[in-house]
Amino acid sequence: MNPLQIIVHDNRRLLTTNQLSESYGVEDKLIQQNFNNNKSRYTEGKHFVLLQGGELRSFKRNFENLGVAPNINKLYLWTEKGAWLHAKSLNTDAAWDAYETLVDEYYTVKETVVPLSKDQALVTVLRTTANLVEDTQAIKIEQHEIRKELSLINEKVEEQITLTSGEQRAVQKEVAIKVYEIEDDATIRPKLFRELHREIKDRFAVASYKDVRRQELQTVINYIRSWVPRKVS
Secondary structure, three states: OOOOOOEEEOOEEEEEHHHHHHHHOOOHHHHHHHHHHOHHHOOEOOOEEEEEHHHHHHHHHHOHHHOOOOOOOEEEEEOHHHHHHHHHHHOOHHHHHHHHHHHHHHHOOOOOOOOOOHHHHHHHHHHHHHHHHHHHHHHHHHHHHHHHHHHHHHHHHHHHOEOOHHHHHHHHHHHHHHHHHHOOOOOOHHHHHHHHHHHHHHHHOOOOHHHOEHHHHHHHHHHHHOOOOOOOO
């Protein structure tokens, strides 16, 4: 296949009917006939671009070497998908081979890769490394902030957790030990129980000793052990 003059329209590579027919080894009229017989399968913009009026005149000026007849009032340009439909209609080995070549060598824009010099390669590596270090530092900072937030959340949660059933029994035991330690009279002990419970609620600002925060358990126990009744009667 001879090199094709490249046609770029709206940032897409396209082919004229003449270019497509020459690539497939058929006459222009066969391409036109296939299109006319299968118009329902072709979608403008997807399979072809139709140029008319001022757009066609501008195209003729920009692509004088294509040999587009000056008297035509419309021109079909074929996209890669349009070329595929024509190859399917022709269904010959030559057409399919030509289509594959068009896809590989014409419709697919190949970027030219320029090898880097040693200095350029070194600069690229250094920049990449610097970016990785910067990203790593940013991740470390973000992780540190997350850990701080989690620590604050944990502290707030701990402040709200109250005594477990086992810890409540431990408080009750300490209260009983204290009351029995300071009073032998069974008739007076109930008053001391009430007084000590009342002072625990006042001291720790709770409605019941069961509502004491877990982190204050040892403080409550120490308070009970050092408690002295206001008046024994």
